[in-house]
Amino acid sequence: MSAVKPSGIHHAAYRCKDAKETVEWYGRVLGMEYTTAFAEDHVPSTGEYDPYMHVFLDAGNGNILAFFELPKQPDMGRDENTPQWVQHLAFRVGSEEELLAAKKHIEGEGIDVLGPTHHGIFRSIYFFDPSGHRVELAADIGTDEQYAELERVAPLMLDEWSKTKKAPRHADWLHEIARQEREES
Template identity: 60%
Template structure:
């Protein structure tokens, strides 16, 4: 067996309509499918839900569940707020991020960045459910990609042994640390 692609990634939402409208308005994603049941198909548990699917481009689907009979949404308090996020690649250069940031901020959405990760630049913001989102423009040169590819296994092995950040790719953020 070989995985072909992600079929969909599912998150919870507070309000299905609000979520669909927000993703259509701010990220230009089309609403492609809705499924609703009174019982969970896999477990047979009686738990009504609305399951909606948004087109994230190139066969990628972002899905949400509104589950009104469950306790209010929360986050894992053991995981830092910045860790769990959905990153979307966008075509273009930094000007695309500048425009997106201005448009989101004009709509009252707080945006962090533009953050320069050397191999890509990005902005961060939250959807109406509190999920952290990232828009990414790739900037890696072929040489940078090769440098990272050459050290990935070495870095993983060092991390597994020491649980300390290996320095083989520290060049990516050195200019930020010096600032």
């Protein structure tokens, strides 16, 4: 018997502080269309009383981003044991030009933007949504050969990491590309 093979992500769901503010922000800042909402007083899977608003946004290419507003739960927080840069929502943009245009637009909305950051095979910008979720926009810039090499060394890197818990050196060339570009800028 084979393992389950999903055909894609149906939706990814996160908590938000305010459903209306979230829908408006993602529409205004990232151009996402608000498509669907569910609201219940009882959780369908457990039956427990916990009123919620569940909103769905079209993130493009059949990808759906969803949020829950939970007014009866304690105020929303974050995992204080995990650095803010770790947990984030990353969205692809079509080019470096689109990335730079997005940065200008987002900063025009009064939002602080970090980057662009060069990752060797993609460039990214980072900012926070109204609920405190870190958001990344990324533009792929790598070559087919670079992506193939990263796929080839991925198992080697994971094996070495699991033994040493130190950054494997199999993809140092990637960091060198980013370093050289920073020096040229």
